[in-house]
Amino acid sequence: MDQLYYGFSKEKMISLTFADVTESAKSLEKKHLSGPTAGRFLAEALVSVALLSADLGSEDERISLQAQVSGPVGGCLVDASRSGNLRGYTTIKILNDLDASDSTPLQEALGDIGAITLIHSNSRRVISQKQISCNPLNLRHGLARYFNDVHQKPTAIEISATSRDHYLHRAVGLRMSRMPDGSSEDFVPLLERFNDRTIQKALAQAVDITLMSQLLGLEDMVIIERRVLAAKCSCSREKVLYSISCLPLEELEEILEQKEKPEVTCHFCSNTFRVEPAEIARIIIEKKEQKPAE
Numbered sequence: 561m562d563q564l565y566y567g568f569s570k571e572k573m574i575s576l577t578f579a580d581v582t583e584s585a586k587s588l589e590k591k592h593l594s595g596p597t598a599g600r601f602l603a604e605a606l607v608s609v610a611l612l613s614a615d616l617g618s619e620d621e622r623i624s625l626q627a628q629v630s631g632p633v634g635g636c637l638v639d640a641s642r643s644g645n646l647r648g649y650t651t652i653k654i655l656n657d658l659d660a661s662d663s664t665p666l667q668e669a670l671g672d673i674g675a676i677t678l679i680h681s682n683s684r685r686v687i688s689q690k691q692i693s694c695n696p697l698n699l700r701h702g703l704a705r706y707f708n709d710v711h712q713k714p715t716a717i718e719i720s721a722t723s724r725d726h727y728l729h730r731a732v733g734l735r736m737s738r739m740p741d742g743s744s745e746d747f748v749p750l751l752e753r754f755n756d757r758t759i760q761k762a763l764a765q766a767v768d769i770t771l772m773s774q775l776l777g778l779e780d781m782v783i784i785e786r787r788v789l790a791a792k793c794s795c796s797r798e799k800v801l802y803s804i805s806c807l808p809l810e811e812l813e814e815i816l817e818q819k820e821k822p823e824v825t826c827h828f829c830s831n832t833f834r835v836e837p838a839e840i841a842r843i844i845i846e847k848k849e850q851k852p853a854e
Contacts, residue, residue: 562789565769569778573742577735578769579610584791585731591830595659596723603721603731605638613640624679631671645792647828662723714738716754720763793829
């Protein structure tokens, strides 16, 4: 079961957010028929939005991360809701020249030029949007810059996504932030544990937020929130039919005359919806009824 944990050390005034999205990333890798390279990139992006989602407020809020890169994978789009739903995809799924090994450096797929766009929204509007240039793209560095530069919150990020036998094995991440009342004297020594790869090596093992807090010496860490995460898309037949209804009347009539059965595939989860002729006919009737008299 994938989970997000948020904990707090009152003594050091430092918060930890730990995300395990392994099962969600495996599920999406399988649904998208992704190779190991794209699968690891998608897993890192899912960890990133899971860590970002810890700051969401109301139940209908979402955080989206779009990455654009110059490398052959093209980029990705992922998002996470306050309720714990994760979804996403990479632009390119199979990278024949890179998928021979589980350990191909992601930088070869990402290229030298990249940018991250973060969008915080709810069901009514976009609350905020920020783009961060990152050359070359590195999601850890991009997220750290987002918290440090945009929100003025000293933060360290580490992400670990590994594959075995050409399939995703594990996808986890840790975010450490200094609270406003915290001191640099307490934060900087712990930051070094990120910089010297101690945290990276630990995340590659079977760890959780309790072990990570002990490793950082945050013995008084209290878990404030635990949230279940899952790969779940918001696509539906109703939304597909609404999209079809937005087509011009003439185009709908042509589809019906040719007895076509349009198929709509969701980019996020790869679910495919087939629209039946009877549904097209109903949409045509409704559009004609709504058309103002000339």
